[in-house]
Amino acid sequence: DGGITQSPKYLFRKEGQNVTLSCEQNLNHDAMYWYRQDPGQGLRLIYYSQIVNDFQKGDIAEGYSVSREKKESFPLTVTSAQKNPTAFYLCASSMTQGAAGNTIYFGEGSWLTVV
Amino acid sequence: QKEVEQDPGPLSVPEGAIVSLNCTYSNSAFQYFMWYRQYSRKGPELLMYTYSSGNKEDGRFTAQVDKSSKYISLFIRDSQPSDSATYLCAMLSYNFNKFYFGSGTKLNVKP
Numbered sequence: 021d022g023g024i025t026q027s028p029k030y031l032f033r034k035e036g037q038n039v040t041l042s043c044e045q046n047l048n049h050d051a052m053y054w055y056r057q058d059p060g061q062g063l064r065l066i067y068y069s070q071i072v073n074d075f076q077k078g079d080i081a082e083g084y085s086v087s088r089e090k091k092e093s094f095p096l097t098v099t100s101a102q103k104n105p106t107a108f109y110l111c112a113s114s115m116t117q118g119a120a121g122n123t124i125y126f127g128e129g130s131w132l133t134v135v
Numbered sequence: 136q137k138e139v140e141q142d143p144g145p146l147s148v149p150e151g152a153i154v155s156l157n158c159t160y161s162n163s164a165f166q167y168f169m170w171y172r173q174y175s176r177k178g179p180e181l182l183m184y185t186y187s188s189g190n191k192e193d194g195r196f197t198a199q200v201d202k203s204s205k206y207i208s209l210f211i212r213d214s215q216p217s218d219s220a221t222y223l224c225a226m227l228s229y230n231f232n233k234f235y236f237g238s239g240t241k242l243n244v245k246p
Binding site (some may be wrong): 124 | 141143165169171176177178179180181184223225233234235236237238239
């Protein structure tokens with residue numbers, strides 16, 4: 021089945037650790053995104069990528085890093101510089117960012133908790 | 136002012152009721168409008184997608200866009216307990232290459 025796979029579903033991080041969230045899509049989409057969702061705050065864009073080996077910061081990129089070495093994969097690293105990382109993280113993709121008739125699809129999300 | 140405004144609810148209705156969920160927006164360049172349903176601890180799933188103004192129907196769901204008022208709605212007929220979820224509206228302006236989301240309305244359908 022086509023879709024977006026995020027792993028792990030649940031992740032615990034100790035203070036000062038970096039952690040990486042995986043995102044893989046088999047929809048042949050060009051654009052991929054990472055959002056953070058906090059209770060009552062909606063979706064906030066962390067990073068996005070329109071093409072392999074290129075990505076741009078979103079609204080809340082500080083403390084996060086990404087890579088886009090393959091079209092199918094867009095991993096997110098939450099670094100120790102992120103002061104409040106406990107949240108629900110959503111990976112998403114779309115055919116071509118900004119194309120007419122385009123829409124965005126989401127993975128099932130990853131819960132990150134700092135312990 | 137946020138680009139997209141959505142009442143967070145919660146909205147509680149009895150089973151079988153007609154539900155109306157709404158979003159307002161400020162950017163007249165928005166051309167594409169989407170509704171997503173998000174169950175607790177899950178990713179949002181696409182429910183409806185419309186272009187410009189007008190209505191679109193899919194089963195019990197109807198999406199309505201009024202660009203003159205900058206107002207979009209999602210109607211759910213014969214609501215079921217399984218419709219209990221958070222509903223997010225989303226918008227796209229192809230000129231700006233960015234999706235804009237409402238904060239979501241939590242719906243509870245009581246049996």
